[in-house]
Amino acid sequence: MQNWEPNLHSSWNIRTIWETGTVLKVDTLDKIQERRNKKAAISTRRKRAQKVEAKAGYTELNRSVKRITRTDKCKNVKDLTMTAEKFAREGRKSFSGNYRKPERSVKGKEGKVTINIEEQRNRCVENFKELLNPSAQ
Incomplete structure (x- = not known):
């Protein structure tokens, strides 16, 4: 029997996106799930007109999901840079743990x-x- 290893691209779900470290909002994750459902609906349609209609809705939703995830990722990077700048401002002594209050005369x-x-x-x-x-x- 072969060892079953899922294909990375086909096995991506909300959990794997969350585990990779990209912080997405709950609304974005809901939109991603809705996009998956629409993509599955395209393949279940039997008539060509229904497929075209479903595909149009999917492409519009796909664009909005990409836009929203991009803004979420940018916001996450900005938050990380702000915390890094904050630690840099506090100084290397306090960040490394060698910080002592100066003695006042x-x-x-x-x-x-x-x-x-x-x-x-x-x-x-x-x-x-x-x-x-x-x-x-």
Whole structure:
């Protein structure tokens, strides 16, 4: 018995399009299914006039499906580029995980720079107390 492998072109369905990474809207996927149904309807017609009529409807739908999928793919690419630009703007340090907040220097009343974080917090508390209670000076 032979190993059965489907032909790529004939086995393409909505699921394989979704798995390839192209993000299509649900409306677009519905239109693709409708196009498939119309194509199947062409082959089931027996009279030539009915086939021509069905084919005209199929070609119109085929054009609209191609247009819609193109816009969906372009929109997806634009979204991906926007996220890439956003990460580029944030900088390589934050993207790679080596990002640290820079240490801020806080000066005391005498103008001396304090390095200790606890002293910096105490100085900020003193500063806000002075600002909020001007009569205490």
